[in-house]
Amino acid sequence: MEISGKGLQIGYGEHLVIKELDVTFLSTRITSIIGPNGSGKSTVLKAMTKLLPYKSGVVRLDGRNLADYSSKEWARSVAVLPQIHTAPPDFKVRELVGYGRLPYQKWYEKNGEEDEKIIDWAMKATGVWELREKSINQCSGGESQRVWIATVLTQQPEILFLDEPTTYLDIAHQLEMMQLVKRLNRENGIGIVMVLHDLSQALEVSDWIVVIKDGKKYDEGRPEDVITPKMMKEVYDVECEVVRIPGRATPIIAFKEISA
Amino acid sequence: MKRTGKSGVSALRMGSVVMILLIALALLSLIALTVGSAGYTIKSIAAALFSGEESTIRTIVVNLRLPRLILAILIGMSLSTAGAILQSVMRNPLADPGTIGVSAGAGTAATTILLLFPHMTNAVPLFAFAGAALACLLIYTMAWKGGVDPTRIILSGVAINSVLGAYNALLQMLHSDSLQGVLAFMNGSLSGRSWSHVSVFGIYAGIGLVLSLFCIKGANTLQLGDEVAKSLGVNVSVTRVLLSAVSAFLAAATVTVAGMIGFVGLVVPHISRLLVGSDYKQMLPVSMLLGAVVLLLADTIGRTIAPGMEIPVGIVMSVTGGPFFLYMLRKRGKVSGN
Numbered sequence: 001m002e003i004s005g006k007g008l009q010i011g012y013g014e015h016l017v018i019k020e021l022d023v024t025f026l027s028t029r030i031t032s033i034i035g036p037n038g039s040g041k042s043t044v045l046k047a048m049t050k051l052l053p054y055k056s057g058v059v060r061l062d063g064r065n066l067a068d069y070s071s072k073e074w075a076r077s078v079a080v081l082p083q084i085h086t087a088p089p090d091f092k093v094r095e096l097v098g099y100g101r102l103p104y105q106k107w108y109e110k111n112g113e114e115d116e117k118i119i120d121w122a123m124k125a126t127g128v129w130e131l132r133e134k135s136i137n138q139c140s141g142g143e144s145q146r147v148w149i150a151t152v153l154t155q156q157p158e159i160l161f162l163d164e165p166t167t168y169l170d171i172a173h174q175l176e177m178m179q180l181v182k183r184l185n186r187e188n189g190i191g192i193v194m195v196l197h198d199l200s201q202a203l204e205v206s207d208w209i210v211v212i213k214d215g216k217k218y219d220e221g222r223p224e225d226v227i228t229p230k231m232m233k234e235v236y237d238v239e240c241e242v243v244r245i246p247g248r249a250t251p252i253i254a255f256k257e258i259s260a
Numbered sequence: 261m262k263r264t265g266k267s268g269v270s271a272l273r274m275g276s277v278v279m280i281l282l283i284a285l286a287l288l289s290l291i292a293l294t295v296g297s298a299g300y301t302i303k304s305i306a307a308a309l310f311s312g313e314e315s316t317i318r319t320i321v322v323n324l325r326l327p328r329l330i331l332a333i334l335i336g337m338s339l340s341t342a343g344a345i346l347q348s349v350m351r352n353p354l355a356d357p358g359t360i361g362v363s364a365g366a367g368t369a370a371t372t373i374l375l376l377f378p379h380m381t382n383a384v385p386l387f388a389f390a391g392a393a394l395a396c397l398l399i400y401t402m403a404w405k406g407g408v409d410p411t412r413i414i415l416s417g418v419a420i421n422s423v424l425g426a427y428n429a430l431l432q433m434l435h436s437d438s439l440q441g442v443l444a445f446m447n448g449s450l451s452g453r454s455w456s457h458v459s460v461f462g463i464y465a466g467i468g469l470v471l472s473l474f475c476i477k478g479a480n481t482l483q484l485g486d487e488v489a490k491s492l493g494v495n496v497s498v499t500r501v502l503l504s505a506v507s508a509f510l511a512a513a514t515v516t517v518a519g520m521i522g523f524v525g526l527v528v529p530h531i532s533r534l535l536v537g538s539d540y541k542q543m544l545p546v547s548m549l550l551g552a553v554v555l556l557l558a559d560t561i562g563r564t565i566a567p568g569m570e571i572p573v574g575i576v577m578s579v580t581g582g583p584f585f586l587y588m589l590r591k592r593g594k595v596s597g598n
Contacts, residue, residue, distance in 0.1 A: 082487040
């Protein structure tokens with residue numbers, strides 16, 4: 001399964017955020033979209049998840065045009081966790097996760113036995129099973145982020161888009177989130193496309209990286225081929241070295257020391 | 261194994277809240293039938309009802325107090341339901357039917373008829389309903405821009421409410437000698453309502469309240485925020501418009517029978533949220549019941565507190581609702597469902 005955008009122009013009102021973009025995401029991979037603030041990363045993600053209409057170009061899911069899908073039909077194959085998401089604080093975890101079944105229901109239907117099984121599965125897969133009777137405001141930041149991942153998992157998507165899934169988490173929960181993402185891809189076969197700011201994480205967890213600069217694709221490829229001192233200089237305007245450490249599979253980024 | 265409710269609050273808690281409200285409503289109904297300018301004991305009422313003979317007690321209780329009691333209950337249910345639904349539509353705990361122009365629209369139409377076309381006074385309910393619907397439609401049309409966004413609805417509402425308000429004020433200034441009817445309408449009253457009002461309003465309230473039950477899932481989904489709801493395949497703008505329509509219908513229907521009664525739609529959903537949480541599966545039914553209790557209480561107080569005169573239920577609601585509103589604002593962090 002693959003989702004692709006061709007000749008995409010996306011923007012708000014007159015302003016074009018994405019000026020020209022061809023990109024393909026495979027469900028077998030974890031893909032990270034990186035780029036400076038305002039480069040248009042989240043905009044790409046919104047256009048591909050039917051949250052934002054694009055000005056021109058075409059998005060296809062296995063060859064079929066996004067415009068030919070109803071919103072619900074799309075939501076059964078492609079799920080997205082926006083960066084900012086709120087729920088009434090007294091909603092119970094289990095209840096919230098259950099909303100992921102909406103794309104499968106008519107407006108009057110409620111969760112049946114089959115739905116409950118999938119909800120159970122999603123809560124176990126994300127490690128929030130123990131929290132199921134708690135309300136959202138009783139969950140920590142890391143827990144609530146996993147509850148939201150469980151919610152989008154109950155959509156049973158083939159490709160899952162995540163907008164900066166680690167931004168508000170401390171380092172332990174960031175790593176935990178990356179582990180979860182990796183497991184969802186390797187064990188459950190769900191394609192992951194995420195916007196990430198932390199390049200070390202992108203380097204470590206991704207199979208493929210797309211770099212966006214000024215509304216255009218700067219480069220794409222395997223992490224080690226893409227994340228180079230040259231790219232860092234041209235895209236972010238920072239000096240760094242990409243260093244290999246014996247015993248580690250992925251290199252790390254060492255930034256130039258900060259001087260006063 | 262005891263299974264707790266899947267939603268915001270346990271089945272036990274929901275059960276007790278509903279039970280208490282039902283008992284309160286029953287007691288209050290009994291009180292409302294017995295008290296008034298002529299006070300009766302329950303015993304004498306029962307005797308008069310079962311004797312089968314015509315009597316003053318029978319006339320007063322059956323023809324005056326009973327229809328009024330039923331109206332108070334239905335209006336309370338309708339207004340609190342309208343408010344509860346709107347609060348999810350706007351994702352704003354301060355939304356009420358006034359926000360989408362129902363009050364200003366109905367008020368404008370009623371004032372115009374009462375002051376400029378007094379020979380058509382009988383048609384005030386009809387025009388008030390049309391006025392409410394038109395104002396609401398106008399606000400949504402102004403707010404529409406490839407979809408409806410709550411902030412734009414609220415801001416269009418503020419603008420249109422202020423224009424209509426100015427028109428009303430001007431009209432009242434120019435006709436300051438004949439404001440009796442206008443004042444009665446603006447302050448919402450159940451005085452002198454009869455079975456004919458019950459039969460007409462009963463149909464509207466029945467339709468609206470049944471429709472509102474179909475809004476529960478939509479209202480819950482809107483609480484998750486626009487992006488999440490959209491990503492789950494929900495057409496957010498269509499849901500907003502449909503829910504608003506049900507809410508406006510209910511609120512406008514109450515205006516035609518009782519004039520403008522404020523604060524029920526705002527305050528009752530809040531207390532309900534405090535009692536059973538923000539899941540509309542529980543919150544909406546509790547709002548209905550609590551709305552009935554609150555409005556019946558306000559009307560009963562209004563017609564008994566000052567011997568020899570009636571204080572319109574709208575005034576009682578505003579006087580008691582205002583302070584509660586302030587209290588709520590101070591506690592808002594805990595109260596808000598959003």
